[in-house]
Amino acid sequence: xxxxxxxxxxxxxxxxxxxxxxxxxxxxxxxxxxxxxxxxxxxxxxxxxxxxxxxxxxxxxxxxxxxxxxxxxxxxxxxxxxxxxxxxxxxxxxxxxxxxxxxxxxxxxxxxxxxxxxxxxxxxxxxxxxxxxxxxxxxxxxxxxxxxxxxxxxxxxxxxxxxxxxxxxxxxxxxxxxxxxxxxxxxxxxxxxxxxxxxxxxxxxxxxxxxxxxxxxxxxxxxxxxxxxxxxxxxxxxxxxxxxxxxxxxxxxxxxxxxxxxxxxxxxxxxxxxxxxxxxxx
Amino acid sequence: xxxxxxxxxxxxxxxxxxxxxxxxxxxxxxxxxxxxxxxxxxxxxxxxxxxxxxxxxxxxxxxxxxxxxxxxxxxxxxxxxxxxxxxxxxxxxxxxxxxxxxxxxxxxxxxxxxxxxxxxxxxxxxxxxxxxxxxxxxxxxxxxxxxxxxxxxxxxxxxxxxxxxxxxxxxxxxxxxxxxxxxxxxxxxxxxxxxxxxxxxxxxxxxxxxxxxxxxxxxxxx
Numbered sequence: 162x163x164x165x166x167x168x169x170x171x172x173x174x175x176x177x178x179x180x181x182x183x184x185x186x187x188x189x190x191x192x193x194x195x196x197x198x199x200x201x202x203x204x205x206x207x208x209x210x211x212x213x214x215x216x217x218x219x220x221x222x223x224x225x226x227x228x229x230x231x232x233x234x235x236x237x238x239x240x241x242x243x244x245x246x247x248x249x250x251x252x253x254x255x256x257x258x259x260x261x262x263x264x265x266x267x268x269x270x271x272x273x274x275x276x277x278x279x280x281x282x283x284x285x286x287x288x289x290x291x292x293x294x295x296x297x298x299x300x301x302x303x304x305x306x307x308x309x310x311x312x313x314x315x316x317x318x319x320x321x322x323x324x325x326x327x328x329x330x331x332x333x334x335x336x337x338x339x340x341x342x343x344x345x346x347x348x349x350x351x352x353x354x355x356x357x358x359x360x361x362x363x364x365x366x367x368x369x370x371x372x373x374x375x376x377x378x379x380x381x382x383x384x385x386x387x388x389x390x391x392x393x394x395x396x397x398x399x400x401x402x403x404x405x406x407x408x409x410x411x412x413x414x415x416x417x418x419x420x421x422x423x424x425x426x427x428x429x430x431x432x433x434x435x436x437x438x439x440x441x442x443x
Numbered sequence: 444x445x446x447x448x449x450x451x452x453x454x455x456x457x458x459x460x461x462x463x464x465x466x467x468x469x470x471x472x473x474x475x476x477x478x479x480x481x482x483x484x485x486x487x488x489x490x491x492x493x494x495x496x497x498x499x500x501x502x503x504x505x506x507x508x509x510x511x512x513x514x515x516x517x518x519x520x521x522x523x524x525x526x527x528x529x530x531x532x533x534x535x536x537x538x539x540x541x542x543x544x545x546x547x548x549x550x551x552x553x554x555x556x557x558x559x560x561x562x563x564x565x566x567x568x569x570x571x572x573x574x575x576x577x578x579x580x581x582x583x584x585x586x587x588x589x590x591x592x593x594x595x596x597x598x599x600x601x602x603x604x605x606x607x608x609x610x611x612x613x614x615x616x617x618x619x620x621x622x623x624x625x626x627x628x629x630x631x632x633x634x635x636x637x638x639x640x641x642x643x644x645x646x647x648x649x650x651x652x653x654x655x656x657x658x659x660x661x662x663x664x665x
Contacts, residue, residue, distance in 0.1 A: 250454065258449065
């Protein structure tokens with residue numbers, strides 16, 4: 162079954178367009194959504210959640226479109242980049258007013274997480290940015306959703322809180338039917354836990370598929386700068402020179418190996434390197 | 444619906460509860476010191492009602508700014524908005540009843556000659572008009588952009604209020620002429636509130652059209 166199904170999706174803001182002809186993400190996996198600032202990740206997420214109207218196309222989550230299916234909303238948890246609870250409410254009031262709407266609300270988990278993360282019962286506007294983010298995560302997770310959509314969930318978190326949050330996420334993923342769509346700039350979080358990867362740039366999906374398959378289709382090449390000639394430069398998506406050496410990303414691994422032979426070193430890129438070098442640093 | 448109304452109450456209480464309480468405390472102190480004379484009523488009551496409306500709008504503006512919660516609740520958006528209207532109706536009704544009560548006491552003491560029913564009708568009518576017009580605008584463009592439109596709405600409401608004041612000034616609410624004025628004010632209020640289902644539909648439509656992206660700016664942070 163598919164957790165996300167997008168067909169001919171378009172959002173036109175005039176000067177900025179997000180256009181995704183087709184995107185399908187399977188249920189039961191963690192999918193990382195990566196890309197530069199302004200690449201359209203948040204706009205895609207907002208369209209999926211029905212938070213903003215689409216210009217055209219379809220964007221289905223689980224069994225249908227969020228905007229047209231209120232029952233579906235209890236199966237989808239969302240951690241936004243900026244918390245969306247009323248700032249004048251206390252965390253306790255947010256809990257009291259929202260939890261009754263969810264039939265599967267996990268009160269024990271809520272109490273445990275509030276204690277674990279030491280979130281105080283004060284007004285939302287008095288919480289630190291990190292605490293707000295954690296509280297939004299707790300509220301999203303305790304709804305017991307099938308699909309969890311996270312938009313920069315670990316931004317502003319201290320290392321300890323980040324570690325705990327990833328731990329809860331791992332426990333959430335122990336259930337087979339649970340799915341996570343995880344948008345972040347902290348790609349280190351994704352290296353271990355994500356199974357699928359979607360890369361966006363200028364409002365379009367550049368690559369999507371299994372993370373390992375995507376990373377294996379690229380190759381990081383390191384070697385002396387003398388190897389870089391106008392002929393060899395063309396094999397790279399992006400190259401960075403540093404002193405006497407260079408580091409480059411190529412999407413033509415075999416060709417690069419044949420060109421540089423044993424004079425260069427080769428390894429699989431990380432997600433961060435994929436994003437950075439695809440920009441074409443030269 | 445009960446849960447939605449409870450949510451509205453908690454949100455309202457947290458955002459505006461103390462402000463409203465202080466307004467009434469100040470009013471009661473002024474009432475005790477200055478008594479319930481006509482001029483005081485004419486000046487202060489519209490201030491109270493206007494402020495009550497403005498507080499509601501500010502509170503709604505905040506809710507709109509945080510809009511994601513409305514769209515993510517596992518209930519139809521229409522029901523969320525209907526609950527909001529119903530709650531605001533309750534708040535306005537309570538404010539109007541309190542104001543009418545004060546006028547009724549003043550009349551009993553012989554300080555005021557205004558008919559309380561006329562005051563009640565005026566208060567509810569003005570609030571009904573403001574709500575019917577302001578909510579769709581607010582939910583389409585958000586608190587910041589709809590400010591310009593709100594000035595127009597306030598102007599319309601102020602005109603209606605001024606007309607009511609003139610009617611009061613000329614003593615139409617007094618015995619003998621009161622019946623037609625009372626009926627007019629109450630009929631206006633009923634009409635304004637009968638039109639609110641249309642306003643609800645308009646608001647839901649506007650809210651869906653704008654989504655949480657009221658300011659029409661692209662979300663580029665991601």
